Amino acid sequence: MTDAQTARTEITEAEIADQLRGLGVAPGCVLVVHSSFRAVRPVEGGPAGLIGALRAVLGPQGTLVMPSWTGNDEEPFDPWTTPASSDLGIVADTFWRMPGVVRSEHPFAFAAIGPEAEAVTRGPLPLPPHVHDSPIGRVYDRGGQVLLLGVGHDANTTLHLAELLAGVPYGVPKHITVWSEGRAVRVPYRENDHCCLRFGPADGWLRERGLQAEGRVGHADARLIRSRDVVRVALEFLERDPFIFLHSPSEGCADCDEARSSVGG
Known part of the structure; x- marks a missing residue:
């Protein structure tokens, strides 16, 4: 831990809740959260304290949703025991383990708690992961909100949904492993996958239209946007250029180059 981190003041759960309200988190809404606790901390109660603040602001009619996928393509997913991918952070991995939280039964899982939790998380394996009939x-x-807490739009899975709704032409070969008739089976699919760094300009697109609230939550920069606004604005730009989220060939990004090379293959 750096000197700057050790000097941070611990923020109470109540203070976090006030910050979330000030940002515009709506009581009773469906809220999907992508987070970096490293950016937010220290918080009273740790990751569970942050989750408590989110639930307090949403209230009993609100539904809290977080990504909870495995990140392991080679082994079947067990919703009761498989850890969330380390890329998702400690808040997401803490959340699915908490009492009352439900988790998708497929490896592209989300976890949720609240009145809409079952409706959001249940359903068949979505291929690719962020099709319209998926948790995101x-x-x-449901007109949900997206909270980016200490992370940027490169972590915003709703932009992958926008790509699929736009019918982007790229899709790289992937596979996932599932249980089928008592044995592990590899399932191939194509995914609109790339490095995601070119999702960053969505900041400016949304900000210019007054569609993105920004502020501090804990010690982190936070962004709050309606899911439908993310998709609507992204579709505007994807209609003009279906490759807008990929680095150009001259920029030397292997992931984006692979996505481009998939077109017509």
Whole structure:
């Protein structure tokens, strides 16, 4: 831990809740959260304290949703025991383990608690992961909000939904492993996958239109946007250029180059 981190003042759960309200988190809404606790901390109660503040602001009629996928393509997913991918952070991995939280039964899982939790998380394996009939698509259908907490739009899975709704032409070969008739089976699919760094300009697109609230939550920069606004604005730009989220060939990004090379293959 750096000197700057050790000098940070611990923020109480109540203070976090006030910050979330000030940002515009709506009581009773469906809220999907992508987070970096490293950016937010220290918080009273740790990751569980942050989750408590989110639930307090949403209230009993609100539904809290977080990504909870495995990140392991080679082994079948068990919703009761498989850890969330380390890329998702400690808040996401803490959340699915908490009492009352439900988790998707497929490896592209989300976890949720609240009145809409079952409706958001349940359903068949979505291929590719963020099609309309997926947890992130169901948040979109319910007019949900997206909270980016200490992370940027490169972590915003709703932009992958927008790509699929736009019908982007790229899709790299992937596979996932599932249980089928008592044995592990590899399932191939194509995914609109790339490095995601070119999702960053969505900041400016949304800010210019007054569609993105920004502020501090804990010690982190936070962004709050309606899922439908993310998709609507992204579709505007994808209609002009379906490759807008990929680095150009001259920029030397292997992931984006692979996505480009998939077109017509």
